[in-house]
Amino acid sequence: MPTLLIANRGEIALRIIRTARKEGYRTVAIYSDADRDAPHVHAADLAVPIGGNSPQESYLDMGKILDAARRSGADCVHPGYGFLSENALFARKCEQAGLCFIGPSADVIELMGNKRQAKVFALSAGVPCIPGYESSQDSDELQKQAGHIGYPVMLKAAAGGGGRGMRVVQREQDFQAQLKSARQEAKSAFGNDEIILEKALTEVHHIEIQIFADAQGNCIHLGERDCSVQRRHQKVVEEAPSPILTSTLRSRMGASAVALAKACGYTNAGTVEFLVDGDGQFYFLEMNTRLQVEHGVTELISGTDLVAWQLAVARGESLPQHQEEIALHGHAIEVRLYAEDPERSFLPQSGKILFWENSFAESQVNARAAPLVRFDHALATGVTIPPYYDPMLGKLMAWGRDRDEARRCLSQALQALTLLGPQNNRSFLRQIIEHPIFATGQAHTGFLEQQFSTAFSDGTSVNRARALACALFHHLGIAQENVTRATANWHSGPIPLGREYRLRDGEDVHVIRLRANPVGQYEATLESGDCHRISVASSGLANTLPRKLNIDIDGVVSPVLVHISEGQLSMLFEQRAWTYEDMTYAPAQREGQSGNGLILAPMDGCITQICIEPGAWVERGSLLATMEAMKMEHTLRADGEGTVTKVNAHAGDQVHSGQLVIEIEHAV
Template structure:
């Protein structure tokens, strides 16, 4: 097997089956000696690129990309450009080392934060300053160049909806972009590629203002994470194109032969907690089930059920990619598929993606990089009580689960008369009724269950009675609850784990708790929080306080680096620091106490 064929199998097999990071493969198996990509010298990375782009007729945005990296110089250029400005790592990518300074007062703090993150991520803290366009769109164009002087574009992708400057949902083509603007975008991207004699796959990124004026931002000399949406709308295999071009062939299609067909979305599924400022998470994928893949739905992932999401890598679990004939149909397919993507064991952003993709402004295609902050109230509604019908489903699932366990016990013990081998109402309190309690959030919900002779149940929640019956059925590795609640039939997926009942259906997901008896639960101490806990495992990068310092609620106490990101640890209350429990450079485990506060009756150290 020759080297090109061997590497193609590694990359393409990785692409078809799993999207494991190439960094996790043996280095000897991931060498591409024939790969050609354009790389700017660090000192001239953006100043040179902007000059070349401008000379090539590509619109550019005002900014400073010079060698002088002193605080004073950067601050002067920020003042000259005019606030707000973007502070960005020269070696940046993936939103790392990127901050927005909206005024001169906050410039220094944002600059230092961006430098620290850039140093950790790229071992280079050189910064550039650019004018920040309010409510912009992030639109990028896929380009290809070959060794024969040819270059083409494969239309644009809109990657505007982001959190922490990182993309969440991407789509192609960009919504609301008319054919003329699309042509100009593509031609500008091709001019950018030709200006540097670019060979291979590249992504030319633009900022687009509300009037569809666009400006060159940067060029990524590789395929992007979201390249599958381009493959979907053009019917191409861009990895195959890379290999053919690297082998010296011409681009497989001419510009006229590249046709745009339909619409595609990609949703990035992350292990994170959107309700806690999208805090990345880690832990086991105890249950993982996905929608069936096919020509119009593809999943790129590097994990399977039972694997663990590690703190040492990006928390992305998978990319869910869908295609349909138009944007509305593709969006419906995305939402349908997200309902079928079910994970138990750690927090994910799946429910958030469903809320986001259903928002009227997103459905209308009114996307921009401030979408999440602008619609924060709609995207993060206060938790609502579970519907009584859902509580009945959870109660039925628990009863049927108990019956399955006791039936198995009966078979195992062969003692059909044992009271522990019966799940009927006669064993439970020696009557046909049973009082259950389930937990909806922090609220205990009493449910009076009556066992009926026909195998159904009458359940009373508050003053309402529900007639409930059903059964469990296995389909593949999943258990479903076929049930009827007051004549309404449904079939949610059922998982019972760690005193929690999980229900997944096309109407949404629910988590209903099973309260632990008091005699089994650990004694809990009440009172105010006397320490600040680490949100996740990470390294203490910088400490801003010492014992005896007085702090206010929200003051930054220290900075942690975790999962390649910088996290500010803020004071949960007004108070006085009693003790700092970690030093800079040391590692803290999740939920470890980082800083202790003086209790009210204590006296601070002198």
């Protein structure tokens, strides 16, 4: 029995394990210290610890992974996506160690993995490309060439993908600052700060063609995926087929993708990505030399298992189907569920999953019934989402006989998904799927920026949730007899004035006055003066966590799922997750992180740059430091003008959420 080591983690590791086992492979998982109890560890036949927490000391450490392969007796390695999946050196090291690398050759990865080389090669193969510049790395020369191209211009990391090391420069005066930022992120992510320039195309469609090739010279495509709904160049929604392609354009793009793959001697699974403008002209963007995150939507419309195809081609077999045998049916849409807070600039989140369940029936990889739902994930109640890796929790997909059926099915599946723990983007995804522009298939690459540039919850919902959280903190935190006797107001005299709570929501602390009435009835008055009347059933005092309650708030009954522990309350209310911390008895210095000169890390992560020194004078909003967390760069800025008195971290340091990084003595 061949043994396959999966050099990855999370949902893609589980996805590969599922198919590999069906194909007769013994599977090996690797895991970092942070992933010791992760679902993929328990799903594999064998699991090998590689230690460390950060990607650099775990899933990016080639020596540790190759040693794990040796220790487990692995014959082959599947890299999944991300991490080392497009690293030519890793592919070579696998080959040198006698391991079959499930993917294209190291030479092809090296050629097509560098955006500059790939673009030059694509031009030589006759594939249309975006106007740009791919030569000198001199900063002044790059700025000069940007002027020739014309603003806005795109800066792109030559060695990377996934939106990292990419910046859109709107004006010449911003060029050098954006170039420095892009280079820094590219160096951190890929170990290479080489940058290329391209004309920034706006309001276009991002289309990728799934190609597959074997060692016998056969190469086909399996149609396209539309990945236009993006945020910060990161894909959020993908679908197949594209709602904007004609059959003629689909045929032309497929032929170009196959021609490029044949020209570079490609084998195994890959994706050729294009941008398509309003005139139907398409331009080569890049080639991904691996399985894509969104491969599942192609599987749903083609009835294939692309991981099984990968393993077959790696064994030296011919492709299971010829081009004329590929039949695409129906429509599939996928959304990416992330641990992030849309209300706080999509700040990545980490922490324990307090409760999770789905009430929809999941399909098999190549099932064919209408409509159907598929959820690729690594979720389990009690599992901790670590702060070191990509914040994606899973990919929820729906297939229907047509696009609207798939869209409606996906919206219902999102509604049925119950996830309590770290903040996530489930509600935001549903807003996208139900938006009229998306519903009509007209969403382009600028769609999210144009339509979702403000808060995603209305103020009324926010106020109700805040009032409810206060009532639940009170109701679930006091003895039963105090609730029923209405002795929980902490007042003297005949008039119940209520008690004052202070709740933290993100970086803000809100004062709420709560008055308790008999049998779990409350009045919560917010700082704005708004008053909400809340009734909590006594059944809410059950000992199980989380508690499922029916709450009457202002005369409307709503289901609520709530978990409270150690001063923190998490709840699902009105189709959104909310998290609050009880600060009522916290020391005063814990109130608010804004305006007190104490600059704290917003999450666990790694400091990538310290931009100031003790004694420096800073203005409000001045850049103090940058940090990387969950594959995203974040900035720490001054909360007022004053003098920097302490710098408590250095570049390369790992910091924890809430850790003091920089202190500022504000000017009087």
